[in-house]
Amino acid sequence: MSEYRFYYPLEIRYGDIDAQRHVNNARYFTFMEQARVRYFEHLGLWDGRDFDDVGIILLEASCTFKAPIQYGQQVRLGARVVRLGNKSIEMEYRFEEQTSGSILAEGRAILVSYDYHRNRSRRIPDAWREAISEFEGLG
Secondary structure (H helix, E strand, O other): OOOOOEEEEEOOOHHHEOOOOOEOHHHHHHHHHHHHHHHHHHOOOOOOOOHHHOOEEEEEEEEEEOOOOOOOOOEEEEEEEEEEOOOEEEEEEEEEEOOOOOEEEEEEEEEEEEEOOOOEEOOOOHHHHHHHHHHHOOO
């Protein structure tokens, strides 16, 4: 799988920059979280209102930094699902410089389908599985 079908444009804000004059490493995880939320909204899987109904919880996240991101740099963040388990969803992320397409960082996250009302993991809902599989071309 090489294509990202969903991109989230990033605005690099003054507050995202650290003393070394580039985006602080912790911000990458915030950006990935925001792209993940927008991805699920884009697919119609969450309406952004009831946080108990989003139905996922983060199990693991990582990021590999390739080049620093500077204030004002035009960056887009690709997000995609690469694997659907019984209860887990694996996502990948790619931070790209908007004009050149150069890769600035790559990330990964494992999410667990979660029932917040019962406080336990659950199977990925069929509607989520179908929407993600169709969008990503997973078979």
